[in-house]
Amino acid sequence: MHTGLTELGDVSPAVFREQLxxxxxxxADYRETIGERPVGPNAKPGAIxxxxxxxxxxxxxxxxxxxxxxxxxxxxxxVHWGHPLFMGYFGWTTTAPxxxxxxxxxxxxxxxxxxxxxxxxTELETLVIDWLRQWLHLPEEFDGVVYDTASVGIMxxxxxxxxxxxxxxxxxxxxxxxxxxxxxxxxxxxxxxxxEKAAIALGLGEENVRRVPSDAEFRMEVTxxxxxxxxxxxxxxxxxxxxxxxxxxxxxLRQMHIQLACLCNLxxxxxxGQRVFRRRQPAASLHAALVPGQPLAxxxxxxxxxxxxxxxxxxxxxxxxxxxxx
Numbered sequence: 001m002h003t004g005l006t007e008l009g010d011v012s013p014a015v016f017r018e019q020l021x022x023x024x025x026x027x028a029d030y031r032e033t034i035g036e037r038p039v040g041p042n043a044k045p046g047a048i049x050x051x052x053x054x055x056x057x058x059x060x061x062x063x064x065x066x067x068x069x070x071x072x073x074x075x076x077x078x079v080h081w082g083h084p085l086f087m088g089y090f091g092w093t094t095t096a097p098x099x100x101x102x103x104x105x106x107x108x109x110x111x112x113x114x115x116x117x118x119x120x121x122t123e124l125e126t127l128v129i130d131w132l133r134q135w136l137h138l139p140e141e142f143d144g145v146v147y148d149t150a151s152v153g154i155m156x157x158x159x160x161x162x163x164x165x166x167x168x169x170x171x172x173x174x175x176x177x178x179x180x181x182x183x184x185x186x187x188x189x190x191x192x193x194x195x196e197k198a199a200i201a202l203g204l205g206e207e208n209v210r211r212v213p214s215d216a217e218f219r220m221e222v223t224x225x226x227x228x229x230x231x232x233x234x235x236x237x238x239x240x241x242x243x244x245x246x247x248x249x250x251x252x253l254r255q256m257h258i259q260l261a262c263l264c265n266l267x268x269x270x271x272x273g274q275r276v277f278r279r280r281q282p283a284a285s286l287h288a289a290l291v292p293g294q295p296l297a298x299x300x301x302x303x304x305x306x307x308x309x310x311x312x313x314x315x316x317x318x319x320x321x322x323x324x325x326x
Contacts, residue, residue: 019063026067027099030075031082039086040079048077151194158185158198174203184232185209188220 006012011019051073080086082094112121125146133142147153163169166180174180183204187195189211196206210232212225 022063022067031094031096031099034080034082035084037075037080037083039083041077043077048073149194150192151197154192154194155198155201158195158202158204162202162204183208186212186225186228188212188214188218190214190218 052069081089110118110121112118112125115122126143129144129146133140147156162183165183166174166177169180185195185199185204185208187209191211196209198204199209200206210228212228213221215221
């Protein structure tokens with residue numbers, strides 16, 4: 001932007017304030033009229049590129065010109081995920097509170113990788129996670145962190161499982177280790193494709209992801225899971241994804257010498273979207289983690305949160321036997 005610059009090249013406070021007001025009006029107008037727009041563009045591939053300069057600008061443009069270009073080129077070329085007729089996927093920042101929250105977080109520039117880098121962010125996260133725990137009627141042992149996506153949460157759960165089954169993987173890796181058996185990941189046929197992606201990224205292998213059928217209420221068929229494990233020659237087993245089992249199913253799992261590392265009794269939930277997750281009580285929610293022998297600890301240090309702070313229970317675990325010949 002070529003006007004109102006400070007010596008350091010940033011926009012002066014007065015000009016920035018004016019631009020914020022302009023942007024606030026633009027956002028409010030867009031949200032108010034979004035229903036009048038087409039859900040998606042009819043543009044042909046390359047139309048957006050053709051409407052923009054091929055060479056980078058030598059000088060910045062005015063804020064007004066940038067907003068004009070957004071209205072002229074960018075907005076017509078978008079799929080409007082916040083549109084009232086857009087029925088696919090998700091759009092969690094299209095509510096007014098979500099937008100206001102993003103506006104607040106942008107200037108604060110919070111980096112919450114440890115407690116010391118931002119105590120307020122870390123402790124607020126800890127509190128909000130506990131609020132969620134209370135709303136879901138989970139035991140006090142449950143803790144966690146906020147992930148940017150469920151896909152990252154699944155990958156981290158499998159990373160914990162991998163480290164449990166193959167200690168020192170973070171240091172030694174998986175290649176060339178005679179003490180590392182083949183891994184298997186058991187997940188519902190309703191689970192997201194991020195399970196396979198996590199297996200690829202973590203070196204576990206896409207072919208080692210086994211999809212377990214679900215019943216009419218979208219619950220993993222525990223009996224089928226038992227059969228798959230019994231006939232699977234692989235040495236390491238893990239279950240990931242949301243699984244709901246009742247007391248009879250728990251008995252079946254225990255007969256398989258599998259101990260559940262992360263169990264809790266939950267109140268009945270009739271539906272979440274179009275999926276029925278729970279039918280009868282008492283029910284237990286198994287969010288990954290099948291391990292033989294000793295269960296994993298219910299909590300473990302997760303990040304530098306300050307004195308006495310604990311992290312989430314491991315979300316997945318693996319089990320292993322001796323390495324089979326390749």
